[in-house]
Amino acid sequence: MIKYLLFAFTFIHLVLAKPADANNALRFEPYSLSQGLSQGTVNCVLQDQQGFIWIGTQDGLNRFDGYTFKVFTHDPENSHSLSSSFVDSLYEDKNGVLWVGTSNGLNRFERTTESFTRINLAGESREYIGSQFIKELSPAVNGKLWAGTLGGLFLFDPTSLTSHQFSHQEKDANSLISNRVFTMMLDQKKHLWVGTQGGLDIFNPETNSFSRFQYFLQGESHIIDDIITILLQDKIGNIWIGTYNSGLFRFNPESGQIKNFRYDSNNQYSIASDRVISMFLDQSGDLWVGTFKGLNLFDRSSENFSRYQHDPVNKYSLSDDRVWSIAEDFSGGLWFGTGNGINRVDLGSRQFGHQTEATRRKNGLSHKRVRSLHKSNNGTLWIGVDNGLNRYDPISKQYTYFVHNPDDNNSISSGLVMSVLVDRKERTWVGTSDGGLDLFIPENNHFEHIDYNENSQRKTNLNRVYSIKEDRNGQLWVGTLNGLFQFDPEKRTFKQFKHDPQDPESISDNEIYSTLEDKSGNIWVATRNHGLNRLNLSTGHFEKFIHDANNPNSISHNRIFALYLDVNQTLWLATSNGLNKHIPGTNVFKLYSKKYGIPNEKVYAVTGDSRGFIWISTNRGLARFDPRNETFKSYDESRGAQSNEFNNGAFFKSSDGELFFGGINGFNRFHPENIVDNPFPPKLIISDFLLSNRLPGLSNENPTSPLDRVISETHKLNLTYKNSVFSFDISALHFSSPLQNQYAYQLKGFDENWINTDAAHRRITYTNLPSGSYLFQFKASNADGIWSKTPKMITIEIEPAPWRTWWAYLIYVTLFSIISGSFIRVKWQQLMLERQAAKAIAISQQRLSTALWGSRSEMWEWHIQKEIVERENLLPDIIKISGPAKFPKDFIALIHEDDRTTFVNAFNDHLNRKSQFLETSYRIKSHKEEWRWVMDRGQVVEWNEKNEAVVMRGILADINDLKVAEINRVLSIRKLITGVAHEINTPLGVSITAISLVNNELKAEMKSESQENQQLAGKPELNETMEDACQLIEGNLFRISRLITEFKKLAEFSGVRKYAFKLIEVLNDCEAQFRSYQLPLPLQYHIECRDDILVLGEPLILKQVLDIFFDNSIEHGFLNRTSGKITITAKMAQGKVLLTFSDNGIGMKQKHLDQAFDPFFTTKRIDRHIGLGLHTAYSLIVNELQGDISITTNENEEGVSITIELKAV
Structure with missing residues (x-):
């Protein structure tokens, strides 16, 4: 303390x-309507005990926390608002009560609700006009309050809310001199001085009278x-x-x-x-x-x-x-x-101290942009600016301006002064931007222009002089745009040092920003583009220090603005990329950049003070660097810097330790020891509280609000589970550069550590906190890093949701106990059932194994991702592989090449969910190198989240004997059918020929007899009966012939080999074949099929099927029709081909559709139809092509559509 x-x-x-x-201008920080002030005329201002700034205007009372204004105004509909928005006086008593005097009475501010209590000092009296206009408030003895109004003086008692009025009485010389009271003052002797419109009175409390001053x-x-x-x-x-x-x-x-x-x-x-x-x-x-x-x-x-x-x-x-x-x-x-x-x-x-351009004041710079500075031993200050040279006399406190006049050779040679130096003999040397080097002649205020030599063109050599420095021998070192010059002011001779690309020991650059002499007499040279040089005067050689991107110990940038050598002979460099420190005796440079806290890495100037601090100017203000702890302290425009932007070359350290830094808005001058931190920590306040980013108001206005008083007056906050998002606005009431105040906060019970933030992020938000007790606290520092000693705290209680209260948990425990007991009982019963089931399963497995052994089958389980098949009840004599194997790699090689496609397609269809079960038969090679027929049946039993098959189980059965028997049976049937057909066809053909001959002869005879023997009346009837008998015999013989033909077709296509073929080619062939027939009526043909549809099967079978459909349409559909249309369409659906054959004939009755594919079913028995056509087609599609077939007709029973479902490739 x-x-x-x-x-x-x-x-x-x-x-x-x-x-x-x-000449030391103050910096007035403005706050106006654009920052939130309610009105521009500020009648009164006060800081209260909490730290708020209160501002009374002609339109509202403003409370300011350094960041935002909160405005209180008169509301005619709210009796607890200000009695008037015209606020003319403010006073806070020792109890922290704020009194507000307005044009319409006195108001007491209620801090807990941020409302006002209105007080009428004059009561109901209307005797004195203006008594409600409060002009001044002042403390009285015993806690009372003086109120000066435009209608007299009032002594107000805040306890009893009563007042006593003092007014002017015409006949009383000891009364108040005027009722219009503007000001009051209680002096050190407790005498009240009252300033009125009529003069000054002094109040005597013993006599309650007034005397004239x-x-x-x-x-x-x-x-x-x-x-x-x-x-x-x-x-x-x-x-x-x-x-x-x-x-x-x-x-x-x-x-x-x-x-x-x-x-x-x-x-x-x-x-x-x-x-x-x-x-x-x-x-x-x-x-x-x-x-x-x-x-x-x-x-x-x-x-x-x-x-x-x-x-x-x-x-x-x-x-x-x-x-x-x-x-x-x-x-x-x-x-x-x-x-x-x-x-x-x-x-x-x-x-x-800040000096800038003169405007209304007589004193000031001729231009605000400062390029160079120098203070002589007699205190005269020289300032180089953009329009000439300024001289400031500390005694007269006046400026003298020297400007370039092209018509006056004795004027300064250029308007832009880049450097200035007063040497040991008090001669003033001036370096200009495009006029070279000048010497000031004080006797007549003239300037002598220094030429490089008698024959030279000065403007081509010493045109731009960046710096002038004097060494221990009185020599001047002049840094220019055209090299480094050593100038002897006595002999007026120059020696030039220029970069020579052929000489590695020459200077690295011709643009010289600054020079410096060390204790050994070496000259250090800072260049614009090529780093640092050290000149050894005895050898005339330059040692170069250049930035190397691959060497972190090199200088950080090749553009060096300034150099400084401290008392320890440590060299400091101001560069375009931070502050550099040269480690003495090495070629190592240490960079101080943003990670050390430098405000900006473009450093224009560097110098030091007597305490060892390093001072720099940057593009973000001034900074003081402490080499001991390697920390920076910044001073920007808000802290008194002339601007945030400074200029290179514009700095100087005087012999008495005063520092000068120039920039774009004048220059600063100060003694570093006077730069002390503001010791006052900020006062802390929670200025606002928000629920879900909205102000909840007080509970008397909003029943759901948790606040019964404003948050700044609240010490404990009770929230419910519904208040899932809440925020605090925190403020550090310290108005010296408030945007640089720093903050730290913590919610104890939630945040493990303090969390740092800045003035731009003062709203602290928490979401979805568990129920319980918390303590929110925050602390803050002023712009100089002085932290508040005691944090501001508020307790927070968050009530749990009803389902998280103690009684809810008691219910949960009770329910859990009941459920747990029931669960244990159920689990015990389940365990008993599982044991019984396990026993039953073991018996079933034994029976299954026996059944599998008896049926010559084995079980398998395929782990698809691992490509492993596990097998039980192996058939080693059938399959060459025993035990687990890689699937399908190990199995594919054993499958007959004619069956591999069928095998793979069957598995893929099931894995892609195109079939509900897997069922396929194929030939596989046994241990004896024999081909044996097997049947695989299975199903996927496990899928992953990507809808991919994981595990598949099934049974592999040995069907070789059954398959061989089936093949032999088919062969026998084929042989039988072929033999029978051969034996029957010959006599059947002779019979058909004979009966046809008889029928034809009979017709001819009947025609002849009809013409020649009309007299035989009974003979025609006999002939007609014989003709009908011949036709009946001939029709039945043809029917038998066609029946035999259909049997032969069934036999011919049994066991055909299937392969992939283009469907469109088969359909085109069929159309061409149909068009070649001699038909009883004209037909239209329409085929729809994509060129890329492939079908697995035998194209000849498909052609035969379509030919059957065509015959059926001609003989049945188009009967008694004069024209017709055949339509064939093909499309893909779920990996299969749907081929539809349609005609627009007479159709079929709905009751006959289910019998259409039955053998020998026909609706035209009288027309010698045998009913095997569609049955033959059905057998070929289902048995030989492993497809499906269906038939439909429309609602009017006209036209037939037959749809074939075939396997696609």
């Missing part, structure tokens, strides 16, 4: 107590009869009286002396205006005075005023010249309420 107090005391006296120089000059009594706007007593007891038209008065109560400070147009150190409207005494005792024409800082020693006024070209100047209110926060920052928003001045930024 003592250390903290000493730190704070040092800060106040080194920083805040330092008087402001008129009088002062004496030359023995005569005087009063101030002007409007009194503001009153203040300083630390030594002086009373300061601000008036509306008469300036500022200072009155000494002890001596009775009074002094009037008035505006003087001839004195720039006089007060800026006679209309004084605000005053404030800061922690260091400095008096700040706000007027209608700017802000004034009073210098006690000289009794002069420094003016701060609005500058339209300087965004960090005062926002408006009317300064209505002034306040100070706990960290030493001053707040100025103006007619255009509120400004904050961080007095800590006064550590960095």
Whole structure:
């Protein structure tokens, strides 16, 4: 604690107590409507005990936490809102109660609900107009409150909520001089001073009367009869009286002396205006005075005023010249309420003196962009800018500008001054951008232009001078765009060092940014594009240090802006890629980059101070590097830097240790020992609480809200399981560069460690926390890294969901016990059943094995992914493989080549879910090298999540004997049919021929007799009977012939060999064959089939089947028709070919469809049809092609469609 107090005391006296120089511009941080302020005219400002800044405007009361404004206004429909939005006065009492004076009465702020209680000081009285307009609030004795209004003075008792009014009485000389009270002050002796429109009164509490303030000059009594706007007593007891038209008065109560400070147009150190409207005494005792024409800082020693006024070209100047209110926060920052928003001045930024371009003020730079700096031993400051050279006289505090005049040879040779040096003989040398080297002649303010030699063209050699340095021998080292020059100022001679590609010991580059002499007399040279050089003057050779991407110990970049040699003879380099340190005695360079905390890696300048710190300028402000712990501390524009962007070459360290850094907005000057950290840690507040990213309000407005008071006043938060997403907005109430405040937070019970965050991420959100007790806490630091000692904490209780309460768990345990008991009982019963089942399974397995052995079958299980087949009840005498084997690799080789395709297709169809079961027969090679027929039946019993088959089980049966018997039977049938057909066909043919001859002869005879013997009346009937008998005999003989033909077809195609063929070719052949027939009617043909459809089978069988369909359509469908149409279509469906043959004939009756494929079924018995055609087709499709066949007709029983299902390839 003592250390903290000493730190704070040092800060106040080194920083805040330092008087402001008129040339030392303050940086006013503006806050206006664009940042959220409710209105621009700031009547009053105050920081409360919690740390909030309260700002009263003409349209609302604003509360500011450094990041956002919360605005309170009058709401006519809400009696707990402000009584008026015009806020003119603020006061916080010792109990932390905030009182708000408005144009319509007094208000007390209720912190727990962030609402207001309205207080009417005058009650129902309407005697004094303006008594509700509160202009000033001031403490009284015994906790009471003085309220100055436009209708008199009130003494208010906050306990009883009663007030007593003091007003002007025409007939009472001891009454208030005027009812329009603008200001009040309780002095050190507890006397109340009251400033009114009619002058100044002093209140006597013993008599409750007022006396006029009088002062004496030359023995005569005087009063101030002007409007009194503001009153203040300083630390030594002086009373300061601000008036509306008469300036500022200072009155000494002890001596009775009074002094009037008035505006003087001839004195720039006089007060800026006679209309004084605000005053404030800061922690260091400095008096700040706000007027209608700017802000004034009073210098006690000289009794002069420094003016701060609005500058339209300087965004960090005062926002408006009317300064209505002034306040100070706990960290030493001053707040100025103006007619255009509120400004904050961080007095800590006064550590960095800032000079910039002159505008309204007479003093200032001729240009804001600074290129070079040098301070002579007599304190004269030389500044090179973009339009010439500036000289600042510390005694007169005036600038002199030297600019280039092309018509004056004695003027500076160029407008852009890149470097300046005052040598040991106090001669001022100036390096310009395109005019070379100049020597300043102080006697006549002329410049002498230094030529390289008498015959040279100066602009081609010494045109751009980047740097001028003096060595121990008085020689000048001039870095230019065209090499390094050693200049003897006495002899006026030059020696040039240039890069020679043929000389490896020459300098590495001709563009020289900086030079430096070490204690050994070596000259170090920083170049623009080719690294670092060290010149050995005795040899004239240069040693080069170049960036090597493959060597981390090389310099980090070849562009080096500046060099610095510290007291330990360690060389420091400012480069385009960070700060480099040369390790003495080695060729090793250490890089300090962003991982060490450097604010920006483009380093323009480097120098050091007496404490061993290294100071650099960058593109992100200034930084101080501590070599001992290798850490950086940054100072950007918000901390007082002239800008975030600095310029190379624009820096200087004076003999007294003062540092100068220049950039694009002037330059900073400071003594490093005065740069101390702000010792005040921030005050902490939880500014907002959100549920699901929405403000819940208070429970009196929103019944579902967990808040009965605002979150900043809440110490314990009760949430339910429904509040799954909640957030805290946290704020560190420290207004010195608040965006650089750092935060750390932790939810104890959830977060194991503290979590760091920054000002841009102050909303802390938690989601789906389990029920229980938690403690949320956070801490914060100011911009200088001073952390709050005690974290801000809030307890959080999250109630469990109903199904997670203790009684719910009790129910769960009870239910679990019941279920567990039932489960154990069921499991015991199941175990008994399993034992019985296991016994039954064992018996069944024994029986199965016996059955398999008896049926000559074996069981197999195929683990498809592993390609392993496990077998039981092996048939070693049938299959050449015994035991587990690789499948299908080991089996395929044993299968007959004619059966392999059928085997593979059958397995693939089942694995691809095209068939419900696997069933296929094939020949396999046995141990005896014989081909044996087997039948495989199986099914996939396990599939994985990718719908891939995993395990397949089945039975392999030996059907060789059955198959051989079947083949022999088929062969016997074929032989029998062939023999019978051969034996029958010959006599059948003779019979058909004979009966046809008889029938024809009979017809001829009947025709002849009909013409010649008409008289035989009975003979025609006999002849007709004989003709019918012949036709009947002939028809039945033809029927027998066709029956034999169909039997032969069945025999011919039994056991054919199947192969893949193109379906379209078969269909085209059939169409050509159909068209060649002599038909009784014309037909149309339509075929639809893709060229790529392949069918497994025998094309001759398919042709025969289609020919049968064609015959059926001609003989049945198109009977008694004059035309017809045949349509054949083919399409793929689930790996199969559907071939449909259709006609548009007479169709079939629905009742006959189920009998269509039965043998000998026909609807045309009288027409000699035998009914074997469709049966023959059915047998060929099903038995020989392993397909399927179906027949349909339409609803009108017209037309027939026969569909064949065949295997596709």
